[in-house]
Amino acid sequence: MTPFFSIILPSYNVEKYLDRCVKSFLAQSFTDYEIIIVDDGSTDRTGEIADSYVGKYDFIKCIHKDNGGLSSARNAGIAEAKGQFIHMCDADDWVTPTFLEIIATKAIGDIGIASQVPDIVKFNYYRHVDGKATLCKNILQEGCYDSVEDIDSLMKQALKSVNSYVLSAWSHIYRRDFLIENNLTFVSERKVGSEDFLFNLEALCFAKKVYAVNDACYYYDLRFGSLTQKYRESLPKQYVNLYRSYMKFIENSHVRNKHIDEFQNMFLWQLIFGTCFPNEYRKTENHSVADGRVRVKEICGINEVHTIARNQLKTAKKPIKILYLLAFVLKQEWIFFWIFVGKKKNS
Structure with missing residues (x-):
């Protein structure tokens, strides 16, 4: 049965x-x-x-x-x-x-x-x-x-x-x-x-x-x-693969595709900014904050990340968001370092 x-x-x-x-x-x-x-x-x-x-x-x-x-x-x-x-x-x-x-x-x-x-x-x-x-x-x-x-x-x-x-x-x-x-x-x-x-x-x-x-x-x-508490070196690459996989799915499946902008926004702000950056600024036995700073700058240069940030910069209105988007586009890692590390040290 x-x-x-x-x-x-x-x-x-x-x-x-x-x-x-x-x-x-x-x-x-x-x-x-x-x-x-x-x-x-x-x-x-x-x-x-x-x-x-x-x-x-x-x-x-x-x-x-x-x-x-x-x-x-x-x-x-x-x-x-x-x-x-x-x-x-x-x-x-x-x-x-x-x-x-x-x-x-x-x-x-x-x-x-x-x-x-x-x-x-x-x-x-x-x-x-x-x-x-x-x-x-x-x-x-x-x-x-x-x-x-x-x-x-x-x-x-x-x-x-x-x-x-x-x-x-x-x-x-x-x-x-x-x-x-x-x-x-x-x-x-x-x-x-x-x-x-x-x-x-x-x-x-x-x-x-x-x-x-x-x-x-x-x-x-x-x-x-x-796993969520450990440094994950492959995370940026995995999230880019997620992005590419979903975009390919939308392209090939003839299903709802009204929310591409929302998906790209989620990718940039929740997965890259909200997850990958804190992961990179995490100090562990095999990963230093200095290593993370180099990696964050590299992440900003990833084609998908750079393209989405540049496109969002065209319509952004809030000064703080414009600042963050400029940091993405111009690879100004020190701004992200201040957000995730510097402010904590001064608080």
């Missing part, structure tokens, strides 16, 4: 957390689901723990594969999934006991009425840091978004406020047939950096119905020392 949900758990060296994650699904009040653990070449006890659950529960499967990264593991899980709806949960996170019940009853409703079934469901979450959980709400009001204008509005909000909209895959549930019909898969995070951004922007281009749920159903475990 086809399960209602397929829960995909990409897992790499998560022996300390996998039990917590799996048990949060075993405690669900809604029980029509399967769990697919994807052991992505773990070198610790992750695979052993996964197999122990497979031996106990016939609705839990485990795929053991060579290490290929998070995107590869998610794609393997999607290919194996049989459920009508798919959720991809990071194996070091966990969910509330009523998570699936809320989605099944509140957002999806009567599965027999095809016109009422959403392609994508979004929900709120808790950010868990050092034992403390903080409620995080996305900017969407609860309800159904099912017109061209509605979806265009969602795309605009997602691009304008990535942190408030949250483009992470774990904050969505997807209709399985929707993913298959539109050939939606994850590009390797080793290539594009923010694979979730690319995946969900493409998904929004194809979506005809999105449902937003106000309930917080997910615990995102933010641990110090995780």
